Amino acid sequence: MSLTTKVLLNKVRQKQDGSYPLVIRVTYNRKIAYIPLGYTFQEKDFDQKNQGLKTASKAVDNVTRFNNQVKDAVKNVYTVISKLEEDGSVRGMTMTDIKKAILNEGEENGDVTVFQFMETIIDNLKAVGKFGNARIYKDSLNAWKNFRNGKDLLFQQITYKTLKDFERFFLKRGSKENTISVYLRTFRSAYNQAVNEGLVSKDNYPFDKYKIPSNKTRKRAVTLDVISMIEAYEPEPHTRLWNSKNYFLFSFYTRGMNFIDMASIKLENIVNGRIFYTRQKTGGEFTIQIHPKAQAIIDLYSEGKKRSDYLFPIVKTPNNPSQTFTEIKNGLNYFNKALKTISKHLELDVKLSTYVARHTYATGLKMHGMSTEVIKESLGHTNVAITEDYLKSFENSVVDDADNALFG
Known part of the structure; x- marks a missing residue:
């Protein structure tokens, strides 16, 4: 030999x-x-x-x-x-x-099993600081471990029936279709990576015939009258409710900026009346005109801070990526809980959440004449990034004018 x-x-x-x-x-x-x-x-x-x-x-x-x-x-x-x-x-x-x-x-x-391969993906994501994505893969992996009662398997063992059984398993346990969809879309991504690595052939690709379940989420936008009620709401300054009110409105005034992006904004990102930042989820570069209402919130939080400081008091340990991720995650949980309290105080029919500001912004632009090719009022689109791609494809002046029409 x-x-x-x-x-x-x-x-x-x-x-x-x-x-x-x-x-x-x-x-x-x-x-x-x-x-x-x-x-x-x-x-x-x-x-x-x-x-x-x-x-x-x-x-x-x-x-x-x-x-x-x-x-x-x-x-x-x-x-x-x-x-x-x-x-x-x-x-x-x-x-x-x-x-x-x-x-x-x-x-x-x-040697190379499904669980092992997904663990590798998780390790690789953590190594490059993508803790959010790592958590999504970890949730999917844990779901498979739950379904399989901890017994590992090979990619070529995954069939159409396996995927249907997985779906039924979690439906019987009360999981929502959208949750199951996230598990399976994440797993499909892992499977595709395994195909690219030559670990499994695509000849019997199980997702060719299997359709991942999805359920159109109800609209989460509120009317502009509700926004006015939130603006008039006056909790005690510098409390959790006060911060959450400001975060919600700041998101609305900045084109529905996501919480993780707000938490990452530093004063140095604010230049000549605009905010320049990188979208954490997509890596896209964005610039937003600062409306006077958004500037008023910036003024509340920027006093006494250096240009290198974060605008909002969410991140406490910027030099530790893992801890920073945990702080933002915890901050998001506190934020959403506070928004529920605000909803009760204002006796709103809808529960406020981090998504509401974004969806209200999108539907508000549509009501003010923005093309449906740019803003989609429904949440039935593939993902949030598509909406942002439509927005950034227009000249800043066009979207700036639309912002001015919306915010008054």
């Missing part, structure tokens, strides 16, 4: 975040195949000499355990080819055939 192996990063297939897939290069009788291991890493984390992660790497929770898994995968290559030689089936096989044999054997031995 003329067989050599080497664990390396596949520099030909660089990912958008600058990472590379971890593979085993198999050279057998002078022919080469690359066996994907289902992980991607930055070059700084990889130890070429020892063919594994560097001891100090933070890319995974346990470097020693991970490197041992890689060594087991290499041993599996030798085991599979030895078996093929012993039974004579290797004769006439191409390297593609041998690669499939190695991958199939590896999956049967549990």
Whole structure:
């Protein structure tokens, strides 16, 4: 047997975040195949000499355990080819055939399972500071663990029936269709990544026939009369209700800015009467004219602060991304709870939430003549980013004029 192996990063297939897939290069009788291991890493984390992660790497929770898994995968290559030689089936096989044999054997031995692969995605997202996305994948993974009672499985075991059973499992337990939809759309994304990594063939792609459930969410916009009631509401200054009122109105005055984006605004983002910021969810660059009503709120919070300070008192530990994410998440929970209290105080029929300001802004623009190609009053659109894409496709002056018409 003329067989050599080497664990390396596949520099030909660089990912958008600058990472590379971890593979085993198999050279057998002078022919080469690359066996994907289902992980991607930055070059700084990889130890070429020892063919594994560097001891100090933070890319995974346990470097020693991970490197041992890689060594087991290499041993599996030798085991599979030895078996093929012993039974004579290797004769006439191409390297593609041998690669499939190695991958199939590896999956049967549990080298790359659904749970493991999703954990890798979560680790990679955390490594680049995308804690929100990591949490969404973690929720989906936990849902699968619940459905499977903790028993792992392989991607090729996922069928149309599996997905339907998953859906029925959570419907019987009272989960909403939209919650199940998030679990499955996230899992579909993970499955697609596994296909791209060569871990599973798309020949029997289960999502070709299965339709992910979705339920159109009811409209959450309120009338402008309700906005006026909120503006006139006067809780005790510098309390949780006072802050929440200001956050809600600031979001409305700034084109329905999301809470995480508001929490991330610093005074240095405010230049010449405009706010310049990067949308956390999409990475898109946005600029918003500051209406006098929004400026009044800015003035309340900016006194005595430096240009590098956050506008709102939500983030306390900016140098710790994980803690910052937790602070914003907790701040959002407090915000929504306070908005419910405000709804009761004002005896509103609708419960205020972080979404209401955004949807009210969108429907308000439509009522003031903005094209339906730009603002959609319904929440039946694919995602919030589409609405923002329509908005940013117009010249600032056009949207600025619409803002002035809306806010008065």
